[in-house]
Amino acid sequence: MTERDIPESWSSARATEPDEITRLSRSLPIGDRVSGVPANGSTSKSVKRRKKRNSDKEQGTASTSYGKIPNWMKSWVLWTVLLALIPGSIGFISMAMLLKLPSAPNCPSIFWPLASASVRLHCAQLAASKQTVNDLLQAIALVKQLPENHPLRAEINRNLEEWSRSILQLADQSFQSGKLDEAIATARKIPQNLSADKLVDEQITKWQSIWSKGENIYQKAEEELRQAHSQSAFMVASKLLRVDNKYWQTAKYDQLNRLIVSAREDGEKLAKANGLAEDSGVDNLLKAIKIAESIGQDSYVYQKAQATIPVFGRKILALAQKKLDRRDADEALEIVGKIPASTGLKLEIEDFTAIADAQRNAWIGSVSGLETAIAQAQQIDPSRPVYDKAQKLIARWQLEIEDVANLEKARTLASQGTVSDLNAAIAQARLIPANNPRGSEARQEMGRWRAEAETIEDKPYLERAEQISFIEDVNSLQAAIAEASQIRNGRALYPEARRKIRTWTAKIQRIQDQPYLDQARQIASTGDLASAIKAAEQIASSGRALSGEAQASIDDWRGQVRARENWRKAREVALAGTPEALSEAIQLADRVPSRSLLRNDVNPAIDQWSQQLLDIARSLSESDIVQGIEIAKLVPQGSAAYSAAREQIRNWRELLKPEPEPEPQQFPEESTTTPEQQ
Template sequence: MTREPGTPDRKPLGRSPKPRDETLPKQPASQRLPVTSVSQPRSQANGAALPTRSRALPPPPPRPSQQPKPRSVDLPEQERSPLGRRARRTRLPRRWLRWLYNWKLWLLVTGIGSVGTGLLALALLLQMPGLPNCPAIFWPLASASLRFECARLAASKQTSNDLLEAIALIDSLPADHPLRDEADRLVELWSLEVLKLAEAAFNAGKLNEAIAAARRISPKVSAYEVVEERVQRWQTIWSKAEAIYRKAEESLRELDWREAFSSAVRLLEVENTFWQTTKYNELTGKINGSRDDGNTLGQAHRLADEGGLTNLLEAIKLAQSIKQTSYVHQAAQKAIEEFGQKMVALAQTMLDQRNLQGALNVLSKIPDIAKLKEQVKDMTVLANAQSQAWLNTIPDIEEAIAQAQRIQSTRPLYRKAQQFIVRWQLEIEAIALLEKARILSQPGTVNDLTAAIAEASTIPRSNPRWNEVQQQIQTWTAQIQTIEDRPILDQADQIAAQGDLASLQAAAAQANQIAQGRALYREARGKARIWTGQVQQIQDQPLLDRARDFANAGDLGSAIRTAEQIGAGRSLYADAQRDVKQWRSQLRAQELQVQAQQSLQNARQLANSGSPEGLANAIKAADQVPTSSALRSEADNAINEWSAQLLQVARSQAVYDVPGAIAVAQKIPSRSSLYAEAQQEIQTWKNTTGQ
């Protein structure tokens, strides 16, 4: 850039500038800052009124190495003078004024301004408008536009509470407000949205929330007309669903899985998504779980029904595995108590069998969960008391009573203990009376035994020892009967010893005098039966001997008729029937032998004709001989002989009459030894003729 003529060059004061590299571009004059002296105020140096310090600090002295080198050209005299310095300072503003009239500068400024303005406008367009802080607004002084803005913000959240809050913000505008119509429109719109959200909340299972939201709708909007109807519908549906659910739960508690599942299916008909899905799935899950628990409980019951300590303990373990949250838990607890009671009953059964250790073992294994802890304690006391009473003496029974009396009236087995006490007291009375009766019976006479029976008979039937007393009375009664009947039976033995028919009959009559039910009745009856048998044998033996004589003589008919005169029930009846059966077999064999001989004789007569028909008839007649007959082998030989004749006739006839030969050969029976050969010949002849 060229300088204007007459403008002196600006040089720094006080020192000469460093020599510059000629290759570097020179700084434009417009960008050079004027050089002022250190002592010159800042307001004068910059040409503006700037605040100055009260005292200017001198610059630090330069280091020796940094001292500027003096310029080779000295300033003119006028510039070194004070007036020259002021002239130099006035040339700087003129240079800036010259730049202000340069068109390149204004072109650059215009471009930068246009781009900056565009960027600022774009930033303003893209920047989100500032949202009002609605929670911090004091609404009584808020403007309508601000209410509308905050109401729209709240409604955009699409929740019942926010929509109702939005309605409350704009619904408070007066009726004559210019925005009242818009407010009414939005209130109607948002009220419908609240009702829809309430319906959605109802289907989501939030009944109370849905009712509360619906009932907050303003009575001034049209949606309010269906609020109560909608609420009643929701409540009706909900009540129906709850009733179905409760019924299903009751069925589960009653272990009725089919009815519970039937109730669950009814939930699918409820007009509510929450009950159709969530609650239905929840209920079916409970049903399946309860059914599994029910199967477990059923298995426990089956084990308990089988009985035995091991099965009962396993049944309690299975029932105990059912969780407390299960609907079957209550039934399982009840079953555990039942199983415990069965264990108590098992212990009592062992006590009845006088197995004390087994009973105590069962009682010790009854778990606390059976809720029988106190009963088990009482049962243990009673078990020991019963074992003491088994010794069957008055002191031992009194000790058993003392142990049972330790069970107080507040204990669970108090009543049972009192029953044992009453029983044992009665037993003591019976033992005392029975012991007295035994003392009376010791002499063994009829009178003594009778007195003992009278004493023992004073024990009543209600006494627990009554059966024992009766057995003792029966023993003494038998002794009395034996004393009374023994002479009668001894006399019968003496009579029967003679051995003749009259003596045996008299002895049997003597023994039969002892009546049924007496002590010696069975013995007398047995002896009488023996003597009567001997009498019958003496009477029937001649008949049996005569029948055997007829049989030996070959007169089987007379032998059978004679033996059958011995009647049933007599001593020789079995022997006579055995002989009769044998003789009838022999007689039948004889008859068959005669028939076989007759059949074989008839067959030979038929075969004498020699004709095929005669031979065939002879074979049929011989075949009637029974297989058990001694003549059967002779009949078979004859059949084979006649079959050979038939085959020979057939072969001779085959020369001129094949069909006739086949007919003759077919008469040979299958029993014949030539049957296979005859069949082969028949097949050959058939092949020859093409049949």
């Protein structure tokens, strides 16, 4: 019997029910099931007797019906043929039934309670050959109930072991494809009383351990991604390749890699957004919000991105608040209007807008503006966080309304411009308490009006002083100083009066001290620098107008004294005529300042001494070139002999270079021959 003999719908439950047709076929005698064919064990005599009885009955019936036998029944040929044909047919059929091989059992139609062990085993093997879980379980169910002492028990146990392992293999295939629960459920279908039952728990434990390992690795990689550690996540994900499960090695590993790549890209986006937000510019913050909004919900940094959006929005609010603190309400409101709704700051924006709009009206400075601001602030709901601030502003603005009225009246008085009107305006502004909202503004206005009044009162003193000082002699300047000194300290024109007094005082001092400084300069022109310095020191130490000029002259004269001393020493040293003395003399002479008149004598002397050094070097070079080079180096740069000295040094150094040795000449070897060789 082949596999196609077992229909797919055959089940073990159906296999245990007796087939109705089979029961009926077994309940009938064999002879009744084959019409016209004698049962086993019949003979030809019984057949003849039965035929004779039948013929007698027919004759009786015929004689009764017709009264005579038909002629054809009296033919001996007919009876001869019948007697030869009927027994032959019966024999042929009997032999065919005996020689026919028994057909394979039809497993779905077998009544299993009466089926033999070999039939059960055969049908079980056919079912198991399909290698499906249900068919393998049906195969096990067919044979597992057979007695332990059955002769086929060894074969049955071997098949049970094989089929159980096949079920475990099918379950492992489910496990490898990522269906852990299905694999466990399949494995647990193996009957517990089989020898392979102990393998089930071991295999399930192994599967669960492998699966748990894969899940732990996956979760750890996800945690690294949430911390924005993409490199660490890659390293953790690579451990999935060592998990003993194809599903974790392939599908889950690829899935995790895609998540890591996506998370890294999103992390870079978030880092860029944070970098833009660090600049704290409105445009950069808006760009940062857009970047954070572009990160999808399936990203591991989505929560972080969403958390940063309100932070960026509050930074924009802070920038708007700075503008508002500088009383730039229009700019502040414009900034707030750019904050996107995704920041979730709708209520905060509304509160800020209400306060800013009210303050803008209050800053107009008029009573109507303050009243409008109060009305706007009163509309803020008590449940809002800025309600207390609004109430404080309302109280402040209510005080300001009275202060503004006083200030407007004071400004009206001050606009007349007379001293009395300015004083009246100051008195009106004093009605505003210093701790009131407009107190500081009132004090500023009072200071300005007071300065205007003092300027009007003191300006005539300055004008008269300037007129008196026009002659610019000592008496007129002193009179101008006396006139300007009438302006007291703390008055508006006092700083200007002091500047003019200092100017006039300096002019007086210059007029008084100039003759003494001129006298000192006259003494210096005669060459008596020491006396000139002594005369000018009195002016330099006085701290008067010409003290700086006198000190400059003293410094110049002292420089001339030092230059003379250096020039004198240089000439004395040069008299020795040695290279060392000449070099020292040149150095001393070179200390004379270039602006000094002595420089006309110093420069020719330096040229002369330099030439002497060069001559000495040339003389010594005849016996010692190295010594000549050292002396020639003493010739100073800028002197007339410097170029010649450098050229001479180069020539001497060329002479000191060793001449290259001539290469030895190579002569061809002469061949000598002896008389014997010839």
